Amino acid sequence: MDARYKSREIERRSLDVDGLKRSFLEWLVYSVGKDARAATRRDWFHTVALAVRDRLVDRWMDTTRTYYQQDAKRVYYLSLEFLIGRLLTNSLANLGITDQCRQALDRIGLNLDDVVEAEPDAALGNGGLGRLAACFLDSMATEALPGYGYGIRYEFGLFEQRFEHGWQVEYPEQWLQFGNPWEFPRPEVLYPVQFYGRVEEFRDSVGERAYRWVDAERVLAMAYDTPVVGYGGDTINTLRLWSARATRDFNFGHFNDGAYMKAVEQKVLTENLSRVLYPNDATEGGKELRLKQEYFFTSASLQDILRRYLQHHSNFDSLPDKAAIQLNDTHPAIGIAELMRLLVDQHGVTWDKAWDITRATFSYTNHTLLPEALEAWPVRMMERVLPRHMQIIYEINAKFLNRSKARAAGDNGRLSRLSLIDERGDRRVRMGNLAFLGSHKVNGVSALHTELMKQTVFADFHAEFPERINNKTNGITPRRWLHQANQPLAALITSRIGNGWIKDLSQIKALAEKADDLVFREEFRRAKRKNKKRLAAYIARQTGVDVQVDSLFDVQVKRMHEYKRQLLNILQAIALYNEMRDNPTVSWVPVTKIFAGKAAPSYHMAKLIIKLINDVAKVVNHDPSVHDNLKIVLLPNYNVTAAEIIMPAADLSEQISTAGMEASGTGNMKLALNGALTIGTLDGANVEIREHVGDDNIFIFGLTAEEVNDLRASGGFNPRDVIASNPSLKRALDMISTGVFSPDDPHRYHPILQALTDGGDHFLVTADFSDYCQAQQAAMDLYRDQEEWTRKAILNTANMGWFSSDRTIMEYATEIWDVHPVKPEHPAETET
Ligand code: NTF
Numbered sequence: 001m002d003a004r005y006k007s008r009e010i011e012r013r014s015l016d017v018d019g020l021k022r023s024f025l026e027w028l029v030y031s032v033g034k035d036a037r038a039a040t041r042r043d044w045f046h047t048v049a050l051a052v053r054d055r056l057v058d059r060w061m062d063t064t065r066t067y068y069q070q071d072a073k074r075v076y077y078l079s080l081e082f083l084i085g086r087l088l089t090n091s092l093a094n095l096g097i098t099d100q101c102r103q104a105l106d107r108i109g110l111n112l113d114d115v116v117e118a119e120p121d122a123a124l125g126n127g128g129l130g131r132l133a134a135c136f137l138d139s140m141a142t143e144a145l146p147g148y149g150y151g152i153r154y155e156f157g158l159f160e161q162r163f164e165h166g167w168q169v170e171y172p173e174q175w176l177q178f179g180n181p182w183e184f185p186r187p188e189v190l191y192p193v194q195f196y197g198r199v200e201e202f203r204d205s206v207g208e209r210a211y212r213w214v215d216a217e218r219v220l221a222m223a224y225d226t227p228v229v230g231y232g233g234d235t236i237n238t239l240r241l242w243s244a245r246a247t248r249d250f251n252f253g254h255f256n257d258g259a260y261m262k263a264v265e266q267k268v269l270t271e272n273l274s275r276v277l278y279p280n281d282a283t284e285g286g287k288e289l290r291l292k293q294e295y296f297f298t299s300a301s302l303q304d305i306l307r308r309y310l311q312h313h314s315n316f317d318s319l320p321d322k323a324a325i326q327l328n329d330t331h332p333a334i335g336i337a338e339l340m341r342l343l344v345d346q347h348g349v350t351w352d353k354a355w356d357i358t359r360a361t362f363s364y365t366n367h368t369l370l371p372e373a374l375e376a377w378p379v380r381m382m383e384r385v386l387p388r389h390m391q392i393i394y395e396i397n398a399k400f401l402n403r404s405k406a407r408a409a410g411d412n413g414r415l416s417r418l419s420l421i422d423e424r425g426d427r428r429v430r431m432g433n434l435a436f437l438g439s440h441k442v443n444g445v446s447a448l449h450t451e452l453m454k455q456t457v458f459a460d461f462h463a464e465f466p467e468r469i470n471n472k473t474n475g476i477t478p479r480r481w482l483h484q485a486n487q488p489l490a491a492l493i494t495s496r497i498g499n500g501w502i503k504d505l506s507q508i509k510a511l512a513e514k515a516d517d518l519v520f521r522e523e524f525r526r527a528k529r530k531n532k533k534r535l536a537a538y539i540a541r542q543t544g545v546d547v548q549v550d551s552l553f554d555v556q557v558k559r560m561h562e563y564k565r566q567l568l569n570i571l572q573a574i575a576l577y578n579e580m581r582d583n584p585t586v587s588w589v590p591v592t593k594i595f596a597g598k599a600a601p602s603y604h605m606a607k608l609i610i611k612l613i614n615d616v617a618k619v620v621n622h623d624p625s626v627h628d629n630l631k632i633v634l635l636p637n638y639n640v641t642a643a644e645i646i647m648p649a650a651d652l653s654e655q656i657s658t659a660g661m662e663a664s665g666t667g668n669m670k671l672a673l674n675g676a677l678t679i680g681t682l683d684g685a686n687v688e689i690r691e692h693v694g695d696d697n698i699f700i701f702g703l704t705a706e707e708v709n710d711l712r713a714s715g716g717f718n719p720r721d722v723i724a725s726n727p728s729l730k731r732a733l734d735m736i737s738t739g740v741f742s743p744d745d746p747h748r749y750h751p752i753l754q755a756l757t758d759g760g761d762h763f764l765v766t767a768d769f770s771d772y773c774q775a776q777q778a779a780m781d782l783y784r785d786q787e788e789w790t791r792k793a794i795l796n797t798a799n800m801g802w803f804s805s806d807r808t809i810m811e812y813a814t815e816i817w818d819v820h821p822v823k824p825e826h827p828a829e830t831e832t
Pocket residue numbers: 127128129130132281282283329366367368373445474662663664665666684
């Protein structure tokens with residue numbers, strides 16, 4: 001072998017400082033094509049990423065080969081969203097080579113932190129649902145579970161948010177603009193996916209009635225693979241994302257007609273399929289392109305899963321023993337009809353057998369009860385876009401309703417609620433019902449949410465299948481959200497209890513006994529202060545506002561949504577502002593209110609609330625009479641990278657949704673793990689967070705889910721009465737309505753005021769206002785006592801171990817998937 005080539009081989013695996021440095025210099029020249037003098041920060045990022053990538057390829061192949069050789073049962077996580085963020089810090093930390101890399105760069109005269117900053121976020125998701133999928137990938141790899149992620153390689157991730165005159169404006173997010181060093185294109189992994197056309201009936205070889213889907217349009221799904229590094233770097237799993245490609249023979253006829261441009265145009269249109277992520281969080285517009293995206297990635301994934309299965313098997317009997325397919329919400333639920341189609345139409349499996357296999361293979365997670373988020377595709381659209389699937393859905397439905405008829409005993413309401421078709425108005429396919437029926441397990445994402453699922457959306461299904469619904473409370477990966485994002489605290493924790501917590505977060509419990517240790521408290525505060533300084537600098541850079549590092553950092557970061565009640569928070573801020581102005585001689589606890597979050601581009605109310613926050617911030621931040629005791633900032637373009645700066649720096653975590661509406665929340669977990677105290681309603685996972693951190697270490701307020709339900713049912717709530725009886729709320733609303741915050745347009749906030757009064761205040765902002773203000777007061781009072789505050793903060797961190805996504809994923813593995821850890825086998829190192 002060429003000596004130079006051979007030495008490069010060794011270099012590619014070397015994990016020491018010299019080896020890394022030599023790799024960097026070589027990659028920069030031979031792959032990025034720059035010399036050190038001309039290289040930009042981005043060039044260095046690509047260089048380092050490619051060199052790091054080299055170091056995981058061997059183990060990636062070992063992992064994949066081991067799964068193959070052992071014919072291990074795999075789990076396939078189908079998700080329309082993966083909100084990954086940056087990968088360089090993550091890969092280095094999970095490989096355990098952060099320090100070596102830092103030193104190697106140092107020797108070239110570069111700073112790792114600067115290089116890291118050149119990486120764009122992979123923002124292939126909207127919020128909690130997509131970030132959960134990313135945490136699950138990290139946990140599956142860390143727990144050595146044979147897990148694959150399947151999704152779409154969107155060319156444009158979630159839009160970039162900017163504020164122009166305080167209004168949200170969306171810009172395209174072009175994460176792939178300069179290439180993506182982490183992905184491996186697989187032009188040979190290509191599956192056809194069809195749309196439109198019609199169904200033809202025929203007689204098969206034994207004279208049975210059979211169907212084929214003909215005259216359809218064809219798109220190709222091409223795979224791009226990204227390695228998913230588990231902590232310690234032993235298991236490296238795969239995230240496979242599909243990109244749309246026009247077939248090669250795309251309308252050849254046009255060429256002959258000389259209509260070359262038309263043909264190319266068609267190609268571009270076809271490939272639009274994977275162009276952009278839909279920016280709606282928890283709402284569905286019923287757009288045809290969205291349905292096509294869902295079917296596109298689901299079909300390609302299922303074809304890939306069956307191909308892999310058939311490498312070891314000649315019939316489908318043991319598919320459920322070799323593959324578990326998890327539906328991340330209903331977005332991939334069409335997969336149930338698609339697997340039926342593949343088994344029955346393409347592989348000749350009988351209907352009943354195919355149905356048993358399908359149900360035993362699929363399971364479904366529900367992430368929301370909001371009616372506007374429950375997908376229901378118009379039958380007419382479905383018939384046109386996926387005619388064979390519509391037929392299969394009718395067949396599944398007919399068989400199911402027939403069976404249920406006996407039990408329903410004349411209760412026609414029950415049957416129509418169980419039906420896969422909503423017959424009211426224009427007929428629609430209820431994807432939640434399809435997902436439920438086609439799965440052996442259905443889970444909610446927090447204890448409360450799962451209970452509510454049983455009582456509301458799936459009450460009839462629950463009666464029919466009482467064993468099917470189960471709970472899997474969400475979790476977060478401690479690698480990204482503590483070990484990487486909060487290095488000061490991570491180092492402090494490790495100095496006291498060792499580093500076992502990174503892989504087994506239950507160990508963090510040992511910190512509880514340090515809560516009374518004054519020295520530990522002091523160091524805990526110092527770590528928090530360091531993080532707050534970093535956030536203060538970030539705030540100054542992003543917004544131009546200077547905030548006091550020692551003020552109470554009161555943080556609400558999440559999508560902008562009425563049910564999450566950013567409005568409640570900003571109303572309380574106005575009330576506090578008034579109190580401070582009324583009582584200038586009181587020594588106030590300085591407070592910094594930090595907001596961040598995007599609104600769906602078509603969600604006008606949420607965008608108006610953004611404008612309100614910005615307007616209020618402008619007035620408050622420039623009012624000298626509050627002596628800098630109150631600052632309000634709304635950070636633009638909230639994403640994973642911003643969250644990594646914000647979470648570690650928070651003192652108070654706002655989890656104030658209307659009870660019963662937030663399925664779980666996961667930001668609540670990130671903040672509490674990083675030592676923030678929660679102020680929240682008994683909603684979603686807040687309920688379980690309270691159980692773990694203890695009632696004394698959390699500020700709970702407001703109506704419970706049950707009370708909300710009763711209040712709404714009784715119709716006995718009049719927001720005008722509530723407002724009239726609460727002077728500080730009335731004053732805050734009057735200020736908004738008289739244009740104190742919008743002198744240029746005094747009526748700007750009329751829709752908000754309208755919703756709170758005539759609109760009946762659906763989200764119960766006014767109903768919870770007074771209790772919320774009291775809880776805020778309790779938090780401010782406690783903050784004066786820094787020792788007591790720190791003690792409670794430590795107890796929060798110490799008691800959050802259960803919320804690791806490792807715990808969540810092992811529950812899925814044992815209780816839903818029956819998938820077990822597989823240790824990769826490494827061939828003996830070749831002699832060098
Ligand atoms: C979200 N659902 C919920 O709103 C969050 O409470 C939850 O933490 C995450 O899922 C993860 O489970 C959605 O985004 C959706 F799309 F289902 F509405």
